Amino acid sequence: MQKINDVRDRLIVALDVPTVWDAYRLVSTLGDGVTFYKIGYRLAFAGGLDLARQLVAEGKKVFLDLKLHDIGNTVTEGVESLTKLGVTFLTVHAYPQTMRGAVEGRGDAALKLLAVTALTSYDDGDLRDAGYGLAVRDLVRLRAEQARIAGIDGIVCSAAETEIVRDVIGKDMLIVTPGIRPSGSAAGDQKRTLTPAEAIRIGADHLVVGRPIVRAADPRAAAGAVMDEIVAAS
């Protein structure tokens, strides 16, 4: 596992809120306890790229979750543009051409590229529906191996696949796990979930948590409870 100096960085809160204003309000509510934020489709298409720059300027780390996937040249050019934002992580789908294009576009920049293997809302039946002949665990293993070969920095998968992925990628790449559900919280559309403590114990580096914090009656207390679990399990 890569060394993470500040344990707070292990929690990434997904800013899945409608407006930049809502995002600022949430960041201010969560305060210093949360150091790492994810900006995904919802905000990226509503002023989120400027927000990313602003959060970076304020000393927060930002994970830009755009899950890029296109012909290699287009991915290369898109990633080249995104290196200028100062964000820490960027997602691409774990297709070999896409990953190679992203690594080329990243060049020498500090941006770390994460490859999304099999979405955590998918089970084996969903993969069959999408035309795949592999079970989730086999697809995740294959894509983790392809990501390592392509020069990607980390893997996005369910924490349930952490051991399989670690076996393939070794210690130097990151494992970032969404689909985290504190016990008692609603799974929603997530199908492959683990609790924060389970995910940390099994070896995940960073946990992505959205609705259990963002939609909590008291988001600061919810984030604090997740962080307590992370610290206790680290």
Ligand SMILES: O=C(O)c1cc(=O)[nH]c(=O)n1[C@@H]1O[C@H](COP(=O)(O)O)[C@@H](O)[C@H]1O
């Ligand atoms: O790339 C991601 O972050 C991601 C990959 C994946 O397989 N599953 C997944 O849920 N995510 C993202 O992680 C977040 C999870 O949010 P919650 O389900 O609300 O905790 C969302 O922003 C998803 O877009």
